[in-house]
Amino acid sequence: MPARPRPLSPHLEIYRWQIGNTLSILHRVTGIVLALGTLALAFWLVSLAGGEGTYRTAYRAFASPLGLVCLAGWSFAFFYHLLNGVRHLFWDVGWGFERRQRRLSGWFAVIGAVALTLAFWSLLWHGGRL
């Protein structure tokens, strides 16, 4: 048999931009963001074990403007990845593949993630932790 190039899947740019592929890409992006967050969590735990001085240094880093932006991003990434991950788990057991269900669960994940992020930060704010 002559060697033929292996078939390629259609390139990304031929797809119409819609909620399905957007959320799929967002799931992967938030996953990468959260993997970086895992490193930050390790840094925080090491600082906590190190004693009051190292903890204060880490705390100051997280409470800095850049630190807060990162924390805000991580919190949204977490809630979105959580909700959309549950959506994926439902798909894995074969539930929710209809167009309407897909769209509804997708919007639920996005709006839910925004709502949970806001609720989380308002709890922090009202608890006087900021």
Added chain:
Amino acid sequence: MSLRSPLRRVLGSGSAKDGTSHWWAERLSSVALIPLTLWFLFSLLLLPSLEFSVIRTWMAVPMSGFLSVLLVVVLTYHAYLGTTVVVEDYVHEHGLKLLWMVSLRFLFVLCGGASIFSVLRIAFGG
């Protein structure tokens, strides 16, 4: 015409070079992370403050320390599995891919090990 199964031609041809175990591990760890991450987040939220002594006291409680160790183990494992898939999908050059895969493994073992050690140090009053 050969009557041999074409199976041998497709086995190992995927970008991951193995079967479903990776996929399955990713799902199982994700299920475990639902309660673990929510527990961790809400425990921190419910503390009176995020000061050093408050968090140290909380983490020294056996159940907090135990669940924290479980959290960092499963979280680091899940992060490793996920980032590995990303590299498999987008890095096509063999040498570069190998470098990425090895680096990710070292990075997450280091990160997970440091996290576990830190929690244990606090839990056992180091």
